[in-house]
Amino acid sequence: MIVDELLxxxxxxxxxxxxxxxxxxxxxxxxxxxxxxxxxxxxRADERIRSxxxxxxxxxxxxxxxxxxxxxxxxxxxxxxxxLKERRLIxxxxxxxxxxxxxxxxxxxxxxxxxxxxxxxxxxxxSPGADILSVWKRVDAxxxxxxxxxxxxxxxxxxYLTSCPSNVGTGLRASVMLHLPGLHLQGEAEAVVRGLGKxxxxxxxxxxxGSQAFGSMxxxxxxxxxxxxxxxxxxxxxxxxxxxxxxxxNARMRLLENRRAIVxxxxxxxxxxxxxxxxxxxGEAVELLSMLRMGVxxxxxxxxxxxxxxxxxxxxxxxxxxxxxxxxxxxxERDEVRAEIVRRRxxxxxxxxx
Amino acid sequence: MIVDELLxxxxxxxxxxxxxxxxxxxxxxxxxxxxxxxxxxxxRADERIRSxxxxxxxxxxxxxxxxxxxxxxxxxxxxxxxxLKERRLIxxxxxxxxxxxxxxxxxxxxxxxxxxxxxxxxxxxxSPGADILSVWKRVDAxxxxxxxxxxxxxxxxxxYLTSCPSNVGTGLRASVMLHLPGLHLQGEAEAVVRGLGKxxxxxxxxxxxGSQAFGSMxxxxxxxxxxxxxxxxxxxxxxxxxxxxxxxxNARMRLLENRRAIVxxxxxxxxxxxxxxxxxxxGEAVELLSMLRMGVxxxxxxxxxxxxxxxxxxxxxxxxxxxxxxxxxxxxERDEVRAEIVRRRxxxxxxxxx
Numbered sequence: 001m002i003v004d005e006l007l008x009x010x011x012x013x014x015x016x017x018x019x020x021x022x023x024x025x026x027x028x029x030x031x032x033x034x035x036x037x038x039x040x041x042x043x044r045a046d047e048r049i050r051s052x053x054x055x056x057x058x059x060x061x062x063x064x065x066x067x068x069x070x071x072x073x074x075x076x077x078x079x080x081x082x083x084l085k086e087r088r089l090i091x092x093x094x095x096x097x098x099x100x101x102x103x104x105x106x107x108x109x110x111x112x113x114x115x116x117x118x119x120x121x122x123x124x125x126x127s128p129g130a131d132i133l134s135v136w137k138r139v140d141a142x143x144x145x146x147x148x149x150x151x152x153x154x155x156x157x158x159x160y161l162t163s164c165p166s167n168v169g170t171g172l173r174a175s176v177m178l179h180l181p182g183l184h185l186q187g188e189a190e191a192v193v194r195g196l197g198k199x200x201x202x203x204x205x206x207x208x209x210g211s212q213a214f215g216s217m218x219x220x221x222x223x224x225x226x227x228x229x230x231x232x233x234x235x236x237x238x239x240x241x242x243x244x245x246x247x248x249x250n251a252r253m254r255l256l257e258n259r260r261a262i263v264x265x266x267x268x269x270x271x272x273x274x275x276x277x278x279x280x281x282x283g284e285a286v287e288l289l290s291m292l293r294m295g296v297x298x299x300x301x302x303x304x305x306x307x308x309x310x311x312x313x314x315x316x317x318x319x320x321x322x323x324x325x326x327x328x329x330x331x332x333e334r335d336e337v338r339a340e341i342v343r344r345r346x347x348x349x350x351x352x353x354x
Numbered sequence: 355m356i357v358d359e360l361l362x363x364x365x366x367x368x369x370x371x372x373x374x375x376x377x378x379x380x381x382x383x384x385x386x387x388x389x390x391x392x393x394x395x396x397x398r399a400d401e402r403i404r405s406x407x408x409x410x411x412x413x414x415x416x417x418x419x420x421x422x423x424x425x426x427x428x429x430x431x432x433x434x435x436x437x438l439k440e441r442r443l444i445x446x447x448x449x450x451x452x453x454x455x456x457x458x459x460x461x462x463x464x465x466x467x468x469x470x471x472x473x474x475x476x477x478x479x480x481s482p483g484a485d486i487l488s489v490w491k492r493v494d495a496x497x498x499x500x501x502x503x504x505x506x507x508x509x510x511x512x513x514y515l516t517s518c519p520s521n522v523g524t525g526l527r528a529s530v531m532l533h534l535p536g537l538h539l540q541g542e543a544e545a546v547v548r549g550l551g552k553x554x555x556x557x558x559x560x561x562x563x564g565s566q567a568f569g570s571m572x573x574x575x576x577x578x579x580x581x582x583x584x585x586x587x588x589x590x591x592x593x594x595x596x597x598x599x600x601x602x603x604n605a606r607m608r609l610l611e612n613r614r615a616i617v618x619x620x621x622x623x624x625x626x627x628x629x630x631x632x633x634x635x636x637g638e639a640v641e642l643l644s645m646l647r648m649g650v651x652x653x654x655x656x657x658x659x660x661x662x663x664x665x666x667x668x669x670x671x672x673x674x675x676x677x678x679x680x681x682x683x684x685x686x687e688r689d690e691v692r693a694e695i696v697r698r699r700x701x702x703x704x705x706x707x708x
Contacts, residue, residue, distance in 0.1 A: 062580050174363040230501065261632055261633055261686070261690055262633065264632045264634040265631055265632035265693070268630040268631055268632050269626075269627055269630055271626075271630055272623075272625075272626030272627050272628075272629055272630030273623055273626050273627065274626075275625050275626055276622040276625055276626030277619055277622055277626065278615055278618045278619035278622050278624055279615055279616065332615070336615055339619070
């Protein structure tokens with residue numbers, strides 16, 4: 001399989017069905033290391049290459065990973081790496097590695113293992129919608145199967161040992177991607193984010209660097225991995241997310257009751273600009289598609305379904321865009337091509353702009 | 355005639371024909387006062403009422419003012435005054451006056467006289483396009499006719515005497531309204547404005563308070579009225595404006611050559627938003643209509659003519675809007691009604707938004 005094959009399908013975290021709309025996706029990853037082998041950052045290049053080969057063989061034979069494929073960070077070009085990042089299969093850290101690091105991914109992209117990123121193994125599973133418990137079960141099965149082949153670095157007192165102390169214990173990070181335009185437009189998103197921080201959860205944006213949240217999309221995850229078992233961590237996250245979803249529902253209701261004209265205006269402008277613009281940055285595209293998505297979720301836009309919006313959002317990311325166009329493009333050219341693709345898709349959907 | 359009658363026609367300064375595009379309109383006004391009568395600000399209320407009646411009779415009998423009509427500032431409501439302001443027939447200062455101040459306007463709105471604004475008389479003529487010389491001749495004819503009926507306050511040494519020293523001399527202010535999107539988008543408008551200031555010309559925006567220039571529209575006028583005859587003042591203005599028009603043409607050419615994608619994007623977005631928005635402030639409407647106008651002037655938008663854009667710009671001003679809707683509206687309601695009118699007009703023109 002080459003990276004191009006991935007482009008024929010939507011990302012695993014982007015549903016093909018209409019999901020409820022507030023929870024975009026659920027994700028769990030486990031950090032694992034091999035006893036007696038130096039952590040990747042401490043290992044010599046030849047040690048990393050050797051451990052990567054061993055781990056690759058182990059992962060390839062795990063039954064839960066259906067039709068696994070290996071991507072070698074030493075042989076992928078920057079564009080292919082960008083695509084894997086945009087599909088949320090690899091981290092920025094792994095993309096920066098070369099030979100001796102890689103990715104094993106199941107054919108359907110919903111389960112994957114990063115090899116020699118910060119830890120020897122980063123097991124990860126993702127699903128669209130609010131599915132954190134079954135996602136956890138999926139990654140847990142891979143973990144159990146691997147544990148029979150690999151001698152994990154484990155301390156009876158601390159739990160799983162990891163390169164960064166913040167992952168010691170369960171090595172688990174569970175995260176949920178939320179679309180919170182209601183709280184955002186009501187000016188209440190910041191307070192919610194602050195509140196989540198106070199109860200030990202981390203919040204970051206989906207697209208964009210650092211904490212910038214384009215398109216009212218927020219990723220919420222646990223920070224504590226030590227001193228609690230996996231189920232407690234996940235149950236806590238699920239409970240909190242249910243509360244946030246309740247706040248968002250409430251905010252949406254209030255918006256539609258009290259500020260309907262503003263909502264309608266934002267949605268209508270997004271449609272107008274998406275259908276007409278000749279240059280679109282990826283940040284603005286995400287913002288506008290988020291508004292269109294809100295319009296669908298609020299029932300004020302018809303003629304487009306959420307999976308179609310998801311798909312436009314993914315295919316207009318810089319890596320996907322350039323791969324589809326079969327050429328490396330500068331930022332200005334990308335903005336022009338992006339606008340052209342979006343215009344064509346909007347036109348296909350019946351939003352012609354005039 | 356009531357103010358409503360005016361709404362049936364475009365403003366005199368907004369052409370019904372396609373004008374060249376850079377010079378929107380030309381305007382000349384003369385400040386005149388009556389010898390031996392206190393300036394309006396110094397006069398008692400009864401003196402102002404008496405002088406207003408006398409001046410009204412004198413103005414009404416001037417042959418150049420065809421079918422003149424008198425508007426009494428004491429009996430117009432704020433909405434009617436707003437409409438006269440938006441049609442550029444009265445100043446903000448005159449609108450704030452009551453009984454004892456008024457406006458005489460020719461039926462076609464191209465010539466008018468404000469009575470008891472800052473001066474006893476403010477003779478004004480306006481035309482669309484680059485027509486400053488014939489506008490000057492028109493107002494000069496009215497002035498000559500009035501001078502046979504009124505004993506003007508005149509000093510052989512200083513010229514015409516006025517309430518504010520800045521108008522003493524010729525009492526003349528000639529101004530030209532320019533649409534400078536080329537210089538604006540090239541980031542050169544500010545330098546041009548500064549340059550005009552250095553050679554004794556004043557620059558302000560068309561819409562908006564103070565010096566804010568919405569929609570790249572700038573009004574350029576002489577500041578000096580003393581020590582030069584009328585023709586020299588006007589010739590100087592004409593020469594300078596020709597230079598500015600040359601700069602704008604050059605900027606437009608460079609824009610289309612080097613930054614065509616950005617121009618196309620700005621125009622296309624303007625069309626998209628105008629066709630779709632559900633709320634539009636008057637400032638944003640002017641900005642977007644200016645971009646649409648640029649599209650027509652640049653030949654990249656078809657299906658709409660400049661007079662149609664002019665007309666949308668005027669009828670969506672707050673006063674015109676409320677008069678047409680036959681009700682007083684708050685700012686939010688105005689923004690909704692404005693967007694609705696603009697959407698309808700865009701749709702009539704074939705820009706349906708989807």
